[in-house]
Amino acid sequence: MEQEVIRCYITNRHSLRGETLLQAIARNLEEGADWIQIREKDLSAHELFDLVSAAVALPNPRGVKILVNTRADVAVAAGADGLHLPAGSPAARRFRSLAPAGFLIGVSCHNVAEVVAAETSGADYAVFGPVFAPLSKGTDLSPLGLEGLRQAAAVARIPILALGGIASDNIADCVEAGAAGIAGISLFQSPDRDRDLLESQP
DSSP, rough: OOOOOOOEOOGGGGGGGGGGGHHHHHHHHHHTSSSSEEOOOOOOHHHHOOOOHHHHHHOTOOOOOEEEOOHHHHHHHOOOOOOOOOOOTTOOGGGGGGTTTOEEEEEEEESSHHHHHHHTOOOOOOEEOOOSOOSSOOOOOOOOHHHHHHHEEEEEHOOOOSSSOOTTTHHHHHHHTTTHHHHHHHHHHHOSOOOOHHOOOO
């Protein structure tokens, strides 16, 4: 039986070409992503609330989960499905009392110790990276490679999503290394990406 791979689209409206952010979200609600993490850090709380509310109101025939980066208040108020926390945030369990049942809380992790801490803190999943050199944004972090991903997945009981340089031709390698899924910007945000390659992965 093929393993189901979680595909998480992380938004970045500044790198979009040829479509608005809501159009990109709508496209990924139709095909491509299983989760959409709205990560527009420069928006005010009010602007972010309006954006998330509009995204939640879009047709969502596949039941894609919409997550909000950092802002628990916006995520809950706008009716999102979850919250994604940067590394070093307060423990995930601290946000449980604010959220409805079934609300996902994830944490960004950059080493094995942070993965362990995320799980201990009550996170539902961890995004681990960069596994490869990022395709869409700069970072001071060195790529951790498939071996780093393998080590992180080996210590975790929660799902690990690989982040950083994820492309259609390395998804299978990430899954083989133990990732439950992948996360990225470019893979989902380019309307002219090779959909056949994306859909052919396990």
